[in-house]
Amino acid sequence: MASKNPPDITAQPSSSRHPGIDHVLPSASLKSLAHPLRVRIYDELSAHGPLTASGLGERLGESSGSTSYHLRQLERAGLVREDTTKGKGRERWWERTPGSIAIPDARSLPPGSADRLAVKLVEDEWFRTREQNMRDFLAEGEAAFGPEWLDIATSDTINVRLTPDQLHALVTDIDLVLKRYIDAYKRTPSAGSRPVQIHINAFPLVRGEPTADTSPKEER
16 A cells, blocks of 8 residues: 655755755665665656566566565655556556755765765766666667767767866856756656667866966056
């Protein structure tokens, strides 16, 4: 049975760093998500839409009993919910709870705390899945898609020097563009559309050096 009062993760404050984020996961939901298979289930529902426990099991190489158990844990945490528009009889379809999420900034959490360890696990699983999705496309994309998809898919690396304020402005502009497409197509996809995953990483290089100040110095 569905949880009568799952936590309302939408009640959490949105991220001040990224305008496209609806809410930051509270501690209880974060800890519930912090399991490798639950992260994979959550990602699968995010990318491909509603699925049954058996469908998830087939896609992830797990038993339907295992995926059913972890779906119930995610439901109790308010991260997934039953899609009552699908299924017949005892078959249950599951979907991600609507809304974009972020995990807490690890810097705000005590070193060695359960929440900080949970953040690390979820981050590691998210990056592993992103990398695997890209590897799958590079290895199998030519056989799976026609030129209408292959000619426009892209993976770009751009190097530029920015200050923290300039990087923040860039990330904000990107978030606003993405939000426009999310608002237009996330819940009402067009006919012929496929699941598309967008990876945008913007970060300073650890081994980089600051640009020297070469502006003229005022003489005193």
